[in-house]
Amino acid sequence: MEEMNFQPNLVAKNLVSKTTGSICVVLPQISEESFSNSFYIEMIRGIVKQARDSGYDVIISSGANETEEKEAVSRLLRGRQVDGAILLCSRKEDAVVEFLKTGGYPFVLVGRSNQYDDILSVQTNNVTAAYDATRHLISMGHTRIGFISGPRELIVSADRLEGYRNAMRESELRVCPDWVLEGQVLRDSGYRAMSAYMSLSERPTALVVVDDLISFGLLRSLKELGYRVPDDLALVSFNNIQLVELSSPPISSIDMDMYFQGYTASQILIRSLKLPGNRSSEMHKQIVPHRLIVRESSVKARI
Amino acid sequence: MEEMNFQPNLVAKNLVSKTTGSICVVLPQISEESFSNSFYIEMIRGIVKQARDSGYDVIISSGANETEEKEAVSRLLRGRQVDGAILLCSRKEDAVVEFLKTGGYPFVLVGRSNQYDDILSVQTNNVTAAYDATRHLISMGHTRIGFISGPRELIVSADRLEGYRNAMRESELRVCPDWVLEGQVLRDSGYRAMSAYMSLSERPTALVVVDDLISFGLLRSLKELGYRVPDDLALVSFNNIQLVELSSPPISSIDMDMYFQGYTASQILIRSLKLPGNRSSEMHKQIVPHRLIVRESSVKARI
DNA sequence: CTGTTAGCGCATTCAG
DNA sequence: CTGAATGCGCTAACAG
Numbered sequence: 001m002e003e004m005n006f007q008p009n010l011v012a013k014n015l016v017s018k019t020t021g022s023i024c025v026v027l028p029q030i031s032e033e034s035f036s037n038s039f040y041i042e043m044i045r046g047i048v049k050q051a052r053d054s055g056y057d058v059i060i061s062s063g064a065n066e067t068e069e070k071e072a073v074s075r076l077l078r079g080r081q082v083d084g085a086i087l088l089c090s091r092k093e094d095a096v097v098e099f100l101k102t103g104g105y106p107f108v109l110v111g112r113s114n115q116y117d118d119i120l121s122v123q124t125n126n127v128t129a130a131y132d133a134t135r136h137l138i139s140m141g142h143t144r145i146g147f148i149s150g151p152r153e154l155i156v157s158a159d160r161l162e163g164y165r166n167a168m169r170e171s172e173l174r175v176c177p178d179w180v181l182e183g184q185v186l187r188d189s190g191y192r193a194m195s196a197y198m199s200l201s202e203r204p205t206a207l208v209v210v211d212d213l214i215s216f217g218l219l220r221s222l223k224e225l226g227y228r229v230p231d232d233l234a235l236v237s238f239n240n241i242q243l244v245e246l247s248s249p250p251i252s253s254i255d256m257d258m259y260f261q262g263y264t265a266s267q268i269l270i271r272s273l274k275l276p277g278n279r280s281s282e283m284h285k286q287i288v289p290h291r292l293i294v295r296e297s298s299v300k301a302r303i
Numbered sequence: 304m305e306e307m308n309f310q311p312n313l314v315a316k317n318l319v320s321k322t323t324g325s326i327c328v329v330l331p332q333i334s335e336e337s338f339s340n341s342f343y344i345e346m347i348r349g350i351v352k353q354a355r356d357s358g359y360d361v362i363i364s365s366g367a368n369e370t371e372e373k374e375a376v377s378r379l380l381r382g383r384q385v386d387g388a389i390l391l392c393s394r395k396e397d398a399v400v401e402f403l404k405t406g407g408y409p410f411v412l413v414g415r416s417n418q419y420d421d422i423l424s425v426q427t428n429n430v431t432a433a434y435d436a437t438r439h440l441i442s443m444g445h446t447r448i449g450f451i452s453g454p455r456e457l458i459v460s461a462d463r464l465e466g467y468r469n470a471m472r473e474s475e476l477r478v479c480p481d482w483v484l485e486g487q488v489l490r491d492s493g494y495r496a497m498s499a500y501m502s503l504s505e506r507p508t509a510l511v512v513v514d515d516l517i518s519f520g521l522l523r524s525l526k527e528l529g530y531r532v533p534d535d536l537a538l539v540s541f542n543n544i545q546l547v548e549l550s551s552p553p554i555s556s557i558d559m560d561m562y563f564q565g566y567t568a569s570q571i572l573i574r575s576l577k578l579p580g581n582r583s584s585e586m587h588k589q590i591v592p593h594r595l596i597v598r599e600s601s602v603k604a605r606i
Numbered sequence: 607c608t609g610t611t612a613g614c615g616c617a618t619t620c621a622g
Numbered sequence: 623c624t625g626a627a628t629g630c631g632c633t634a635a636c637a638g
């Protein structure tokens with residue numbers, strides 16, 4: 001105890017305590033193209049805040065593909081560099097989830113897994129969220145409602161599509177296959193795709209869109225094509241990024257509270273880490289409520 | 304060497320090698336309010352990519368204020384948990400910079416320091432960038448050009464203001480004090496502030512705006528007030544976020560290549576870490592070129 | 607060239 | 623209750 005302000009060597013401390021005081025979060029590459037960028041920074045802020053408050057550090061991990069992601073997180077976990085992991089995104093038959101689950105590593109998934117039901121996770125009910133979005137459009141008098149989807153391998157895409165179908169079925173509305181589009185098409189050639197879409201003999205009068213970013217692109221293409229929102233086409237999308245209220249018209253969107261999802265994921269993980277038994281195999285699914293923010297893009301009548 | 308696939312304990316390895324193979328990046332809180340969110344995730348992606356390729360891990364650090372940030376990075380560095388740090392944002396008389404510099408820790412600043420000139424840094428020339436933006440507006444025939452600034456304590460705000468003033472002075476154009484506004488005002492009450500602004504007896508016909516996000520807000524307020532962009536007011540802003548080309552009209556913006564800035568910062572830091580002498584006190588300033596992307600918000604004549 | 611040992615900086619344990 | 627020894631898992635220097 002030489003001088004007063006003395007900082008112990010954390011590495012040595014970690015070695016003896018067999019705990020690192022760190023968690024890693026896997027920053028996905030796949031959804032980078034299709035989902036809003038600000039999406040993840042919000043989650044990360046939430047994770048870092050909570051981890052910091054709990055005395056944990058956060059390591060950002062990533063990989064160009066599923067295999068690289070798995071190897072990165074494996075090195076960290078097996079090398080005892082981190083105590084647990086947070087996955088920000090879930091794919092169908094996700095190799096990273098499988099690795100973490102079968103390896104018995106502590107981890108939390110932000111999203112749903114289609115492989116295991118007994119894992120720690122924080123998620124919004126995407127089926128219900130899409131159902132709500134669709135119901136809202138139906139309540140505004142729409143009967144021909146389309147759906148713009150995200151990458152097929154993401155579970156969130158499938159869930160939202162299901163919620164949309166549920167709402168349509170419940171109201172006995174027809175879903176024309178032509179009405180369901182993958183968002184990627186729009187990013188590649190928004191104008192052309194939208195032109196074709198709006199020329200359908202029986203075109204939709206409203207759209208449920210899987211991410212706000214795509215809505216921005218749609219808005220732009222529609223304006224160029226001379227269509228008006230919401231009069232010619234009403235829009236509701238997901239994630240409620242900061243900018244949706246500044247677009248013209250402002251976009252109706254379902255808020256998922258990304259910061260809180262990150263905060264909660266971190267909380268669940270660290271709590272499980274601190275449990276003596278470390279019974280992470282126990283089922284623990286935390287549902288974060290969503291809420292629809294109605295703005296002009298889905299409301300015809302001006303007040 | 305029991306089994307074939309064996310992962311050594313990195314903590315023990317680090318302890319003996321006296322090197323951690325990790326760097327930390329300080330995620331600033333201050334600019335969260337005034338600058339685009341997607342801004343930082345881009346930098347982080349660049350940092351993580353380069354660090355990963357160099358065999359380094361990235362720890363995200365943050366704090367609610369300058370002091371907390373300093374303590375967080377201090378704990379990491381003095382506790383030998385990381386080998387160096389990257390600062391994503393520079394304030395005037397920045398306490399974190401001062402701590403790192405006087406402590407002799409390896410670090411790279413993304414941005415300019417007003418305290419030290421002999422530190423590792425990667426930056427865009429914000430003075431020139433703002434000069435270019437202003438010159439562009441002047442070349443479009445504008446003479447009454449205003450400026451919307453960011454937080455005063457950020458060096459980037461001051462530099463851009465200076466570049467704007469330089470261009471105006473060079474062209475012998477007057478800068479009316481009423482024309483220079485702090486962005487925060489607009490976020491608090493965009494409509495009201497903009498209404499007052501446009502009612503000035505001698506109001507500007509063009510604006511240089513410190514961040515794209517503020518431009519979005521301006522666009523919204525102006526539309527509500529019945530003004531047209533670029534006819535009533537032309538706009539150029541900074542950072543060139545993904546969404547500027549999807550707004551209506553698309554916003555002219557100066558691209559700063561955030562991903563590359565992050566990538567470069569990581570590269571400089573890790574290179575200095577690997578140097579035997581670790582002569583980080585050597586001056587090394589990397590300037591990342593910017594470029595103006597002209598879009599409709601600053602061009603009156605339709606082609 | 608292969609196998610053994612010392613020590614990295616702590617925390618925990620045991621002895622004084 | 624305070625102080626010295628042991629070991630965390632690895633790498634390095636060392637001896638066989």
